[in-house]
Structure formats: C-alpha cells, structure tokens
Amino acid sequence: MATAERGLAPGLRYVPDRFDRAAQEALVAAIRQVVADAPLFVPRMPKTGKPMSVRMTNCGSLGWVTDKENGYRYQPTHPETGRPWPAIPEALLALWDEVSGFAKPPEACLVNFYDPDAKMGLHQDRDENEFSAPVVSVSLGDQCLFRVGGVSRSDPTRSFRLSSGDVFVFGGESRLIFHGVDRIYPGTSTLLKNAGRINLTLRRVNP
C-alpha cells in the first residue's frame, strides 16, 4: 500500500560508512587546511539578512555563498577575504569519480559546520546550471537527523540518522529533492575535538 518503505527513490543513493576512521581523520585534516585559508563565515538569508545556524566555507573553483544584498549564488572568491577558494582535497575528487557518474570534476565543495544546535531547513540545491550531475554529500563528526523528501516541498519525507563517514548521493530524478538537517546528536562521534558535524557537498555548477 504505502510507497516503498525501504527502497530509496531512483537516483538517491545512501552509502553508509564509505570512509573508514583513518580516511575520516585525513579528510578532517584537509578541511582544517581549507578553513585556515578560507575562514568559516555566517551565511545570511536574502532580503532579511537573518543568519543561518551553520557556518560555512568552500573549496573548488566556485563556492556557494549567500547574503542579504545579493542572495544565493556561486562565486570564485571568499566573500570576506576576496581570495580564491582553496583546492578540493584529492580524496573528495576520487569520491566524485567513483560515485557521480559524471565525466567532469566538481567545481564546488561547500563545507558546512554544524554546532550542536545548528539546523538546516528543507530546501533544494538548485543554484547550479548543471542538473545532470549529482550532488554528493559527505558526513563527518556527530550524527545528524537528515530528512529527505521529493521534488515538491509538500512531498512526504523520510528521515535517516547519518553517521561520520556516510555518503549520500542525489542524482537523476532525485537531483532536486528537498532535504534538510533537523538535528545534531552531540557527543556521538570522537572524530572532532568538540561536538559538531561537518558536511561536505560536491557540486558541478556549469555544464
């Protein structure tokens, strides 16, 4: 009766534990270097300027940013330092080659840092000009309650408790699905020095 209870929608792929502990530690070290060069900033909602609860930065030739004045967009430089974003770590490029099924490399890797009380409302990733390429998402640190819906905001949703090292892929018919983070479970990982979660999302921006 109900739609598939266990199966994921076409194009959605959940790869638990894709990175083992050593690989996760290497990824965190790489991200620490990215953050040293491109400091975390607080993204703000268009028009209202309301701060989001995550802090973010990017690596790659383009980075996703948002502010009160100009809204959501990709740009080649950090909004506060004006410098180009640092390169995407090799391990993430290798992941993209493995799971994306897309010939060209990702242009953007958005780095979102979630403090224990940070959330991300249901939204679509649709600021790219290339929807044939999937979005590839990596979880590091504390577990989170991740919600995924369908391509319409009112579609029913399912929740997953994601753990450090897990990978989620949104491609094909699921490229534009709504998704968000309802809560962080502090203290559920020892990967990071303090409680919190890092999410990395790889995107192809231009065809």
Place this chain on the structure above:
DNA sequence: CAGTCCCA
C-alpha cells in the same frame, strides 16, 4: 522572483 530564515 525567492530562498536553506521561520514554524506549524
């Protein structure tokens, strides 16, 4: 155009 804000 707005939006991942908020909140029901």
Place this chain on the structure above:
DNA sequence: TATA
C-alpha cells in the same frame, strides 16, 4: 574558549 576555540572548535573546524
């Protein structure tokens, strides 16, 4: 607080 720095964390990343």
